[in-house]
Amino acid sequence: MTGSDPAARILIVEDEDNIALALTHVLRREGWEVSRVANGDAALPAIRAEHPDLVLLDVMLPGQSGYEICQAMRLDETLSDVRILMMTARGNAMERRKGLALGADGFIAKPFDLSTLMAQVRAMLAGETEANDA
Known part of the structure; x- marks a missing residue:
């Protein structure tokens, strides 16, 4: 982002407070606008209301899972430009393929x-995706 560009908006969907706080800190330090929801059921309403540039989406959440949220986002044409980076403690190849198949732009363990x-x-904010390589 250059001086006249608006700050990127990032929504963190993460139920673990310590992870969410650390992510918020490092992302805000870069000058990005950061908000957070802590459960899956609140994620889609927040994403629709805020229309962030990027969603950092945990897979295992109370309420809807990250996979369900990712799939719902990709079925909603109004959210087609929102990037999704999925995060999970279960970072095996099958989980990664599932996330990318459902429409995530990236996956991190x-x-x-x-x-x-x-x-x-x-x-991702520059428009690159992992899905192109998977």
């Missing part, structure tokens, strides 16, 4: 290195 996460966030 927890625990993740913050520099790796930040590189993925920057790439």
Whole structure:
């Protein structure tokens, strides 16, 4: 983002407070606008209301799962431009394929290195996706 560009808007959908606080801190430090919801049932209404540039979406959430939210977002044409980076502690290849097949733009396993996460966030905000490589 350059000086005249509006700050990217990022919504974190994460039920673990410590992870959400750490993510909020590092993302705001980059100058991005960050908000958070802590459960799956609140995610879609927040995404529709805020229309963020990127959603950091945990897979395992109370209420709807990250997979259900991802699929619902991709079925909603008004959200087609919103990037999705899925996060999960179950980072095996099958989970990754499932997330990308449902429409996620990227997938990262927890625990993740913050520099790796930040590189993925920057790439997604620039319009790059992992799905092209999967």
